[in-house]
Structure formats: C-alpha cells, structure tokens
Amino acid sequence: MAERVLCQEMATPGGNHYRRPKSGTGSPNMVYANGGGSWRAAPRQQQRQQQQLQHHHHHHQKPTPHQSYNSPGAGGKGGLVRQEEQPLPDPTGAELLGLPATPRTIKQARNKSEEAINDLLVRIPYIGQLFDVHSRIGNGTFSTVLLGTLRRESHLPDSLRRKFAIKHHIPTSHPDRIMKELQCMTKMGGTENVVGIHCCLRCDASAAFVMPYMAHDRFHDFYTRMDVSEIRLYMRNLLVALRHVHKFDVIHRDVKPSNFLYNRRRREFLLVDFGLAQHVNPPVMGSSGTVASSAAYNNNNNSKRPRERETTEALQQSAPADAGLGGAVKRMRLHEESSKMPLKPVNDIAQSELQQPAVDGSNLGQQQPVQQQQQHQQAQAQMDQAASTASGSKYNTNRNASGAAANSAKCFCFANPSVCLNCLMKKEVHASRAGTPGYRPPEVLLKYPDQTTAVDVWAAGVIFLSIMSSVYPFFKAPNDFIALAEIVTIFGDQAIRKTALALERMITLSQRSRPLNLRKLCLRFRHRSVFADAKLLKSHESVDGKCEVCRNCDQYFFNCLCEDSEYLTEPLDAYECFPASAYDLLHRLLEINPHKRITADEALQHPFFTAAEEAEQAATDQDQVANGTPRKVRRQRYHNHKTVPATPEQLKQQVALDLQQSAINKL
Numbered sequence: 001m002a003e004r005v006l007c008q009e010m011a012t013p014g015g016n017h018y019r020r021p022k023s024g025t026g027s028p029n030m031v032y033a034n035g036g037g038s039w040r041a042a043p044r045q046q047q048r049q050q051q052q053l054q055h056h057h058h059h060h061q062k063p064t065p066h067q068s069y070n071s072p073g074a075g076g077k078g079g080l081v082r083q084e085e086q087p088l089p090d091p092t093g094a095e096l097l098g099l100p101a102t103p104r105t106i107k108q109a110r111n112k113s114e115e116a117i118n119d120l121l122v123r124i125p126y127i128g129q130l131f132d133v134h135s136r137i138g139n140g141t142f143s144t145v146l147l148g149t150l151r152r153e154s155h156l157p158d159s160l161r162r163k164f165a166i167k168h169h170i171p172t173s174h175p176d177r178i179m180k181e182l183q184c185m186t187k188m189g190g191t192e193n194v195v196g197i198h199c200c201l202r203c204d205a206s207a208a209f210v211m212p213y214m215a216h217d218r219f220h221d222f223y224t225r226m227d228v229s230e231i232r233l234y235m236r237n238l239l240v241a242l243r244h245v246h247k248f249d250v251i252h253r254d255v256k257p258s259n260f261l262y263n264r265r266r267r268e269f270l271l272v273d274f275g276l277a278q279h280v281n282p283p284v285m286g287s288s289g290t291v292a293s294s295a296a297y298n299n300n301n302n303s304k305r306p307r308e309r310e311t312t313e314a315l316q317q318s319a320p321a322d323a324g325l326g327g328a329v330k331r332m333r334l335h336e337e338s339s340k341m342p343l344k345p346v347n348d349i350a351q352s353e354l355q356q357p358a359v360d361g362s363n364l365g366q367q368q369p370v371q372q373q374q375q376h377q378q379a380q381a382q383m384d385q386a387a388s389t390a391s392g393s394k395y396n397t398n399r400n401a402s403g404a405a406a407n408s409a410k411c412f413c414f415a416n417p418s419v420c421l422n423c424l425m426k427k428e429v430h431a432s433r434a435g436t437p438g439y440r441p442p443e444v445l446l447k448y449p450d451q452t453t454a455v456d457v458w459a460a461g462v463i464f465l466s467i468m469s470s471v472y473p474f475f476k477a478p479n480d481f482i483a484l485a486e487i488v489t490i491f492g493d494q495a496i497r498k499t500a501l502a503l504e505r506m507i508t509l510s511q512r513s514r515p516l517n518l519r520k521l522c523l524r525f526r527h528r529s530v531f532a533d534a535k536l537l538k539s540h541e542s543v544d545g546k547c548e549v550c551r552n553c554d555q556y557f558f559n560c561l562c563e564d565s566e567y568l569t570e571p572l573d574a575y576e577c578f579p580a581s582a583y584d585l586l587h588r589l590l591e592i593n594p595h596k597r598i599t600a601d602e603a604l605q606h607p608f609f610t611a612a613e614e615a616e617q618a619a620t621d622q623d624q625v626a627n628g629t630p631r632k633v634r635r636q637r638y639h640n641h642k643t644v645p646a647t648p649e650q651l652k653q654q655v656a657l658d659l660q661q662s663a664i665n666k667l
C-alpha cells in the first residue's frame, strides 16, 4: 500500500500554513504528518536561515583578532574561518522567534569544540606535536572534523598558514571502514573536485585523516539564492566529481549537500566523505584472487550505518545527559543497541500475512488512522519481501551454485505457520541501504541487490530538485516505506511498478496515483508565497466559500500539480526562471529505473550545460569580431531568452532541438 504523502498545506512566508481545503475529500489514505514535512518545513527553514544570516552578519561586523583560532564554535569568527564554515548549533526557540543567541548557546558550542579538540589530542597525542588544532568544523555520525594548522608554520601570518581538515574517526569505527575510506581518497582524491588526503595518523584504536581544508558555505545559506548560471556551475561540478568517482566503479553512496562543499566566493567545490563508498558488483567472496583488493571497497557493514544513524537520533533524544561526555557513551551504547537488536523472525511476517484480511489491499478503502495505515503498509511491504524470497529464484539474485539450487526448489510456506526448508536454505538477498534518508533511490528502497553508480546520480537529482524547488530537504520520510510512498506520490505508481518489475522486485500498492509535473512542482514551491496566498484562494472560492481539491495531488484545483491536469490552473509562465533543459535534466537524473537513469558523464553532455557553453563560446567569438553590444549585455539577453515562459509542448520541443543541436555540434 502506498500512502499518499504529498503535503496538502503550503506555508506562506510568514510561517502561516496554507489552509486545508474546506471542501473536497482528499484521499482516505492521506498522511498529513511527516511525509510531507520537508515540503512544509521550507518556510520555517527560510526563517531560520534569515535568523542565522542575521547572526552571521552580527559576527561579521565585529571580528576580533585571532578569534578564529582561539574562540572556536559559534562565537569564534575571525579572518581565517568565515562564519559559514563554522556550523552553528541548531537554533533555539528564542532564535527562531528573532531573539539574539544567548551567551549560553555560544558557550555550549565552544565547549563542544573544546571537547572535540581535547578528545583528539588525548587519543592521538602525536597530532598535538604536528598541529595546532583550532576548532571543530564538522560533526558527523562517524567522525568529528577539526581545523588544524601546522605548528612549524605558526610563526607565519594567519593568511599564509596552510589549513587542514582533521577527520577524527570515532574509536568504534571498524578498521575496514576506515581503511576503505582511506583507499578511496588515496586512489581517487585530490583531483576533479574529490577530496584528497595528506596523511593518516593512528594511535591504538583512534585514527585521523589529515585532508586539505576547504572553507565552504552552508547549503542552507545559498540554495535559494543561486541564479541559473550558478546552479549550472554547482551541478556541473557535482557531476564532474561523480563522473570521476564512477570511473573507478565506486558508488559514493552518501551524496548530499553537506558532503559536497562549495565555496561561493572562490567558486570551489569538494566532494567529501567516502565513509559509505562501495565498489560496484564486488566479486563473489572466495572465488578469485581479486577478492582482497576489492573487499577494501566493499563495505560489508554498509547496511548498518543508516540504522545506526536513526538509533543515534533516538538516543540523542532519549539521553541528553550523555551529551556532555563528548558522544563517547552514546556511541558505545549505540553499538550495544544495534548488536542486541533482534531480526524479525520470518514466522512473524508469515503470521502477520495470515492476519491480513486481503493481500491485495482491497479492504483499505475505509478510513484508517494514519498510524494504523503506516503499520499496515510496513507489514504489507515486509510481507511482500517475504513473498519475494519465498516465491522462488526470481527475486533472489545470489549467484553461487547451492544458492541457485535452493532457489529453484519448490516453496511450501504458503498457509503454513513456519518457513519451509527450501526457503530456509535460500541465501538472504543482500541489498545495501547505506546512505542518508531522503537521498535513497527507488532501487535501494526496493532492496535491489545489484546497485550501481546510478545511486549517486539519483542523489544528485534530489539536490537539483531541492535547488529548483527551493525546498530543502525535499524528501524527509521516517522510514523506507514512506520514502517509497513519497516517490510514488510524485512520479506516479506506474513508474514504480514498472521499475519494480524490471528489477525483479515485488511491490504492492493499494491505489493508483498519477504523476505530478516537475516543472509545476518546482515553480509552485519556489513561489509558494504567491500560490499559497489567501487572496488567491478567495478569488477561486465558490459563493459558499468552498474550493475544489484535485483528488490526485490534493492541491486546490487552481494549483493542481498533476502532469495531465483536468483543471484550468493558475498560469506559471510568468514565474519561469529555468530553461527547459533544466527540467529535462532533472527528469533524467530522477529517472525511476536505475538502468535508464542518465550517468554523470552523460549528464555533463546534457544541453543544460552544453547549450550554455555554446552560447558563451558564441558570445566570445562575436566579441572578437564585433565591437557593438558589450558581451555582458548579450549574455544577459541570452539568459533572458532562456527564461522566456513556454508551454509544456514548447519545452519538449526545445529540449529535442537542444539535443539535436548538440549532436550536430559534436559532429
């Protein structure tokens, strides 16, 4: 069963939520909570962003000498590290209400930074002999990243001292994991926007990577501010990094804004964090001598990390007292918890299958509480997985001979309270789900085992979608099933069904849902203050104060987002700010079927990039010949031309022409 999760409310910039429809019955399976949270949350994030910006400006105006080195954390802001580079703690309620940060907040951040520095220097004392460690610059699930400068350069002025990002791995990180990350960086890093490594220092169970430091801006601070040419630059550089990584048959697996650093002023980019990286199609263990080399890339523990991440969050909420211990206790508990967590016995799933009145979801027409629906959906999805394993070799892609023999054996599970012997002999399907929620592609959510570099391309598409729609994070589901439901809501059930079939996975959806139009979605969300305006609603209300709602997208009819809308909707053309090729690229990056998804290399040849390059080139050529209109003005004209509003038909035609033109140019 796929729950419909597109948010029904769109918030106004002032933070007032768009009013729920007064009339028109939404889908009975509609989920208002969580599923649409990310979309709804955007204005609050903007508000928060403004707060932080004010905060930044405040500090910009009052830099104190040496503060950047000596006052780490939110308060430390001097010439060396810009405020954006020192992530502030999440704003408090007071900050959200527009009140200045209390000294306690700054003190807390400083304490955390100091704790992180001490922890590093105690665990790896040699670091202290080589480096001055100034502040904490990043904090991830498996590491703390600190800013360091060489001691032997301490006599130099700040501006001449080289800066390093020192990534201190948590001591409980598996050595294989650290080794794998290290190998990725040494083999691929240092070029094409991919982070390199200077050295790795280890002392007992602790390890730290010393990497070149790159000052960067926070995604929150720029994703709504970029114009088309900057978006193009950003996406191009992201794809350049991915193309490079993918050349090595490596999937990064954790592509997200916080792992793709961007320095706006210097126009520099850096892809970091290979902690989840994985080699595509690792050879079967024990079959050849190549195993050892590729095993270094192959993260066997991959599937643990996201679960651990979720557990971390839960622990952070449940045990705030641990916060003062620098996370060490928390992390240890984390490992205890995860090792104790039992797997759900397949019998339970079979039981729950028996308890379901109808497997095809035909009984789900009546209204159910949201939570019940979610549980039902999860149970059904689990059932589907059990069924997929039980129903034979089709869904089991294990490749060894005995596995194959077991896979072809007949299954006797049906209507029995236990799993049959043949199924017990089958090998489990291992499909990694490593990655950050919100960036997992359909193939990961469908638990497809043969994942490829297309995983990263989807994540790049999600970033592009966030930028184009001004909604970050775009997807924010509490679990993989809701995540899949979010994708179904946007791309329609047919696309997912087809892909599931192509990937030999089974998915059961209780209802149909038509795809939404990505252009409408981006422009509507981008200009939400306009389309969520109460006056606009008023103008469309009937005399009795009611307004029809589209049953597919659950938006008021005049804001319908459906690809094939039957309503006369508010015109969007006046708000168009992207060329047609941008939407086309977005579609290709977010292709549901991983086998059809564009590659990073192909994406770089897309007209969204090439047409602009050609136009630039043409402008340069003309500059050399003519001395009439200045180049800047002409470039502006080009951009204006590219943003002329067009109908969907025109958009398609334009993309086709762009593609044709670039093919001709290549000849």
Ligand SMILES: Nc1ncnc2c1ncn2[C@@H]1O[C@H](COP(=O)(O)OP(=O)(O)OP(=O)(O)O)[C@@H](O)[C@H]1O
Pocket: 137, 138, 139, 140, 141, 142, 143, 144, 145, 165, 167, 195, 211, 212, 213, 214, 215, 254, 258, 259, 261, 272, 273, 274, 275
């Ligand atoms: N070379 C670098 N230069 C500057 N900042 C960096 C660098 N590498 C990492 N950082 C900062 O540290 C943060 C965390 O780094 P990284 O993603 O490698 O750690 P992690 O523990 O794997 O994090 P996560 O679990 O969030 O993925 C980054 O988001 C970035 O802000």
